[in-house]
Amino acid sequence: MEDILFCNNGGCSAKLGPKALSKVLSKLTQPTDPMLLVGTESSDDGAVYKLTADIAIVQTLDFFPPMVEDPYLFGQIAAANALSDIYAMGGEVKTALNIVCFPEDMDLNILGKILQGGSEKVSEAGGSLVGGHSIHDASVKYGLSVTGIVHPDKIMKNTGAKIGDILILTKPLGVGIVSTARAMGVASKQALDLTYKSMSTLNKYSSDISKKYQVHGCTDVTGFGFLGHLLEMMTDNMSIRVKMKTIPYIPQSLEYSEEFYITGAAQKNRNFVGDNVRFKNVSFAQEELLFDPQTSGGLLIAVDPKDAPALLKELQQLDLPVGIVGEMIPRMDVSIIVEG
Amino acid sequence: MIKIDMRNKQCPLPVIETKKMLKENLNQKIMTVVDNIIAVENLQKLGKQMSCEITVNEISKNEYEVILFINENSNDQNSVEIKDTKQKNKENTEQNTIVVISSEMMGSGDELLGKTLLKGYIYALTQLDVLPDYILLYNGGVHLSINGADTLQDLIYLQANGTKIASCGACLDYYNQTKNLGVGEITNMYAIAELLSKATRIIKP
Known part of the structure; x- marks a missing residue:
């Protein structure tokens, strides 16, 4: 098996800088749907949309280039990282979709290992991996789009802290x-x-x-x-x-x-x-x-x-x-x- | 001057290589060429940590020269400046500023809020450039200087940095806390009266 294409700036250090990002995002039209409980106005980890009085869905996605050489471990880490946003909102994981970028001429066994690592983490989280989307690209990138649920009254917002906490x-x-x-x-x-x-x-x-x-x-x-x-x-x-x-x-x-x-x-x-x-x-x-x-x-x-x-x-x-x-x-x- | 071209190199290579060159070539200027401003900022941090003289030339948006040089005299200059500021601080505090804490609360109103505010105030004192000369604690105020109080660490910090802390002995006795005093000294009403009379400034939050 050939070596995974190792990227020096993998993992979350591949993220665009927060300063640059907020400048661009502020120019987009803001959603106004009243059922959207957590959207873009705050810096929260996922979006929360109220379906009924008891159930809201939490949506998030995350993917990045490898920061470790072992493809199986990379899959586990990328999945744990993507799933984390659901937990940060106080929710539980329900379904997930793979997001894959992979070079056409690379050994497909590597991709297999990445997906295996990711799939095991989704199962461990109690969720179902239900598909995904892959494109060919110059370098490897992997992550998940995740949907979870949360009670609308029990959402963990970033900014809920009180003095003394x-x-x-x-x-x-x-x-x-x-x-x-x-x-x-x-x-x-x-x-x-x-x-x-x-x-x-x-x-x-x-x-x-x-x-x-x-x-x-x-x-x-x-x-x-x-x-x-x-x-x-x-x-x-x-x-x-x-x-x-x-x-x-x-x-x-x-x-x-x-x-x-x-x-x-x-x-x-x-x-x-x-x-x-x-x-x-x-x-x-x-x-x-x-x-x-x-x-x-x-x-x-x-x-x-x-x-x-x-x-x-x-x-x-x-x-x-x-x-x-x-x-x-x-x-x-x-x-x-x-x-x- | 030694020049190293670190364009198209992933971080942390530019800083790691520059650091190596600085260590291996004492008394020489090291010029590092990089292609982005973040790399320049990382090199500036390196220069600061190694007490270097730092010069940055922006050639273009994609090319910067960062020149680092360890000047052996620069350390001395820094320490002289620090001494000067310390001297000034001392002169300012020659006046006698006393903070008086006479209850467990800051202001009147909700008790829990009052306690949180007072705790915040004591902490804020630790952050001031010029610390008060004295903190006098009496009546409910003595609950701040006893073991287990959430203000104790800040009062200990203030004491370690020159503020004298004194708690009213009669008050500690009244609340059965004399044995639990965690910081500063026990004082009496005569000493309190004398201190308050001589104070140039009394602060009662």
């Missing part, structure tokens, strides 16, 4: 940096093992647990990095106090960040967040970690402070690094303050 992140940061270090041939096996495990893990499990608690807001951390997605959770009357010390991350990623195994996508994220963030006693390497684009990153959950310890404890049973990343406070001079 505790924010919990359910996967470690740094998968972009480790992937970059890997492309340069310096990533350790230990770092890669945790990175692959994290990226291929469904956010279904942390979402299921969080539904038992008073959760006010939720998003998933992907291409725009921790701070980019955190900014999407903020409203005008609140700020967040982020504690660097308790943020979960892949241990080796900090070392790679110090050695400048960083991406252009992270710099785009830094430009997007701009002066909405203020750092205090935070090293350059730590800053880069917070801007690092994540492929299939964790859920960022805003939970009532009374429920935070119990939720954290239960999430820790899932066997991935998880931690309290901050607290919502009355509005300060900037949206995000990160303390070392």
